[in-house]
Amino acid sequence: MSALTQSSCWQALERHATDFRRQHLRDLFAADPERAARYSAQVAGLWVDYSKQRISDETLELLMALAAQQGVLARRDAMFAGEKINTTERRAVLHVALRNRSNRPIEVDGLDVMPGVNAVLAQMRSFTDAVHQGRWLGFTGERITDVVNIGIGGSDLGPRMICDALASHAVAGMRAHFVSNVAPSDVATVLAGLEPQRTLFVVASKTFTTQETLANAQAARRWLVDHLGDEAAVAQHFVAVSTNAEAVAKFGIDTRQMFPFWDWVGGRYSLWSSIGLPIALYIGMDGFERLLEGAHALDEHFRTAPAEENLPLRLGLIDVWNSNFLGAETLAILPYGTRLHRLPAYLQQASMESNGKSVDWHGQRVDYATGPVVWGGAGTNGQHAFYQLLHQGTRLIPSEFIAAVRTHSPVGTQQAMLLSNLLAQTRALMLGRDLNAVTREMQAAGVSAQDIAEIAPHRVFLGNQPSTTILFPQMTPEAVGALVALYEHRIFVAGALWQIDSFDQWGVELGKQMANELLPSVGYRPPAGQFDASTESLLQVIHQHWM
Ligand code: G6Q
16 A cells, blocks of 8 residues: 555545535534535636535545645645656746746746746837737738637647637737648648638647647648748748747747747746747737736636635645545546637646646556546537436546636526526536425326326435636636646645646557557558557558548
């Protein structure tokens, strides 16, 4: 057994969970009229109600003791101080510096990173202003109206999610597009809807070695040159975002048109860096800085609020409680409203790539569950699809309901309907409906005794499914910034408690390596007996149908 699972704090939580699992949320609410008030908080413009989580004061006290034992807050301080807490890559973890609007010095290896951060923000402002004011024009003298981000993973999901979320804040006439997948239809579909003379490509890759991004960027470049008839057009239509100037130059983009960032920005934490350039081009640099302000407000709370009031700490500990002591294996992200429909995919990467680890800081295999499977989809759509399993399946599934109260697109009474559905779901998941209630309802509707006996059990909802609700007044850059930062820090808290490196991603390497080994065999030459039998036979099928 590991030191963590052997510790008295862990064992106390296990004993507590054994008793507590029998408690129903319904009874916890009935016993304590103050429960919602005590287990809600307002931070950086977000209203967070975690009272429908299966917790009590004792649960929180025991979790806090565990966090103290594991040195979670010391780890937080180390992150904000620029220490190299990404130990397997020997790197600092400083996405918080990118949105450090106070400009407080933050040092890495004795050097303040803030002058560099501010210089890149200034470079982004000068470029986005030039595009918006028509001082940066396309090769034929036309204004840029369409921005295409070519990137994948951390160089795609953040800007893509934020551009959708903040579409109501778009600069008039600007459109944002995203190409990520190496599947040829991705780039082909996006290009088909564009006019080359008005299109700006942002090639976004931290390493500038990612196969998919380079292949898509080459395709876009060919398309542009074919249509505009001149190689020289590339200079007006391509910029790069990267940490690798040499590779950017080799690709053929002038490094004066490159927006740099640093190795202490993890891909999945990079939307706050120049990787956010498509966001700034889409909503303007003022909007982008408002996004940073929102995240900074949350950072300051996480950095300075006392432990008992610290919301990311509390929510991160509840995530640990659900995973390790109540046995939840997944976390459902359920934004209400279409604007946030990409949040589940974004948080899926943020959480699963960060905390999907099974070896601790000391290189020991862990004997406790780490990051949950994160999934979800926008409400109300999901209610008509997968919610069935949340309501009546056999698994414990904590869920997160997220919504802006006011809409930028008032249409009829739809926003009230949206919010009433959100509230109804959190209530239904919590309360459930027992056999007596179902029977009474069926009797009142005049259903026969035999039908009641046969059907009523299928209409029972056990309830007691935990959820957290996050509301904010409107989908503003500040609110979205704070929301994302809240999740980042929760993920950090859980990772620190589990003592895993939340900032490396060795798990994605093996597949990349194997894809490179397989590439020559796909279509071009028949399998040569060098792979396993299944792969060989699949290669044969591909060969039969190639071309
Ligand atoms: C994120 C991951 C991964 C990365 C992509 C793209 O934390 O490391 O999603 O962002 O593989 O990498 P490049 O930006 O280097 O192309």
